[in-house]
Amino acid sequence: MRAQGIVPNRVTCSILLKDLKARSPGSDVTRTMDLITAMDEPMDEVLLSSTVEACVRVGKLDLLTTKLAQITKDNHVVVSGAHTFGSLIKAYGHARDVDGAWRCWKEMRTRHITPTSITIGCMVEAVVINGDPEGGYELIKQMQEDDLCRDQVNAIIYGSVLKGFAQQKNMERVWNVWTDMFESKVVPSITTYNAVMDACARNGGMDRLTQLLADMKERGLKPNLITYSTVLKGHCLHGDIRTAFDVLEEMCKETNLRPDEIMYNTLLDGCAQSNLVKEGLQLLKRMQDEGIRPSNYTLSILVKLTSHARHLDQAFELVDQLTKKYRFRPNAPVYGHLIQACLSSKDLQRALGVLESMGHDKVQPDMRTVSSVIRTCISQGLLNQAADVLRGALGIPCTAPYPSANDARAVKGLEDLASEVLGTLAARGCIKDLAAPILSDIRQYKPKFRIESSIQRKIATGLTL
Numbered sequence: 001m002r003a004q005g006i007v008p009n010r011v012t013c014s015i016l017l018k019d020l021k022a023r024s025p026g027s028d029v030t031r032t033m034d035l036i037t038a039m040d041e042p043m044d045e046v047l048l049s050s051t052v053e054a055c056v057r058v059g060k061l062d063l064l065t066t067k068l069a070q071i072t073k074d075n076h077v078v079v080s081g082a083h084t085f086g087s088l089i090k091a092y093g094h095a096r097d098v099d100g101a102w103r104c105w106k107e108m109r110t111r112h113i114t115p116t117s118i119t120i121g122c123m124v125e126a127v128v129i130n131g132d133p134e135g136g137y138e139l140i141k142q143m144q145e146d147d148l149c150r151d152q153v154n155a156i157i158y159g160s161v162l163k164g165f166a167q168q169k170n171m172e173r174v175w176n177v178w179t180d181m182f183e184s185k186v187v188p189s190i191t192t193y194n195a196v197m198d199a200c201a202r203n204g205g206m207d208r209l210t211q212l213l214a215d216m217k218e219r220g221l222k223p224n225l226i227t228y229s230t231v232l233k234g235h236c237l238h239g240d241i242r243t244a245f246d247v248l249e250e251m252c253k254e255t256n257l258r259p260d261e262i263m264y265n266t267l268l269d270g271c272a273q274s275n276l277v278k279e280g281l282q283l284l285k286r287m288q289d290e291g292i293r294p295s296n297y298t299l300s301i302l303v304k305l306t307s308h309a310r311h312l313d314q315a316f317e318l319v320d321q322l323t324k325k326y327r328f329r330p331n332a333p334v335y336g337h338l339i340q341a342c343l344s345s346k347d348l349q350r351a352l353g354v355l356e357s358m359g360h361d362k363v364q365p366d367m368r369t370v371s372s373v374i375r376t377c378i379s380q381g382l383l384n385q386a387a388d389v390l391r392g393a394l395g396i397p398c399t400a401p402y403p404s405a406n407d408a409r410a411v412k413g414l415e416d417l418a419s420e421v422l423g424t425l426a427a428r429g430c431i432k433d434l435a436a437p438i439l440s441d442i443r444q445y446k447p448k449f450r451i452e453s454s455i456q457r458k459i460a461t462g463l464t465l
Contacts, residue, residue, distance in 0.1 A: 016032045339372070
């Protein structure tokens, strides 16, 4: 287009925005947003809606916040459609700016623009996901008092509030809202039933599931895969793994549904919690026989399953076999579970070997994993190894290829861990050969890192003795 002298316009930008998703390369996102900024035409309502919806789909909170601030500042576009207001409200909700969502809502209502069910749903969801399901429920009741909006309130909107109260573990309000929905003659969908059943499964309401399933069937709603998965998960959470297996068999015999990876992983996790290694491995075989590919999440569960039974060699064998067979690399949780399994089996050298593998594969460990290895090294008197693992985690020179845990989220944890380890090394008489060199390298390579002043003074004093 550019080679032909054709300048991209609003339609071009809207089309490109529709293709942006959570997995889109960052370069594509940046180029598309830059194209909107450089466009000769002014932004209109359609492009505004497309822009904020794309930002929500991409899932980059900083980009979404920036775009909303820019839109608010420029304020050149006159919004006249309920759909665009819904897009803006949804965007503000995801950006955790509930005041911005309410500002859009009030402007829409002031201008007597009748909200659609989607717009109402976006506003209720924005309020709920920001921790106020009660406020979302109040909004529903207000809409039901409005003659123009009453028929727009549907089961999906109620579902947002039900999920909000369920997340707060407030089952009394879940049942109040559920009852009110029926009294308001709002017809529940299979999704609404699944939401309530999930609340029961997570919050000790398994005794209500039988009645909910019966009600669902009376309304002619057939349980779907999510329904069965929810019931199965509830039994697993409550330690009733045998009943969970019965649910699986019932689904396979009475319906055309087949278990997916999520259902298998839920059952595998239940086996791990109940130390049912044989059953878990049989389930893994069945999963593969049915063509369901195990993922890293599956692998993490299998490591827990075998390590709980002290079958450490089997855990390593499963990781090796499945990653080679399905051609994927273990991620940080898999490696972390392997390391914890090694430490539980008092096999520190094997744990250090796994940590080296993470370094080779450039997989970043979490703070819990690094801390566990270092503290185990110290407890066994292996101070040189503890110092080297710390060096690797900090991203400063070390003798072994230990991985770095040094990202923006881990800085505070690393600072605390470094202070703790340096203090221990100093107390163990290793100031000159271990503590002081580490502190010196931290100052050189990580000048912004904060080590406790008392620890620094203790090391400095030790060097003068």
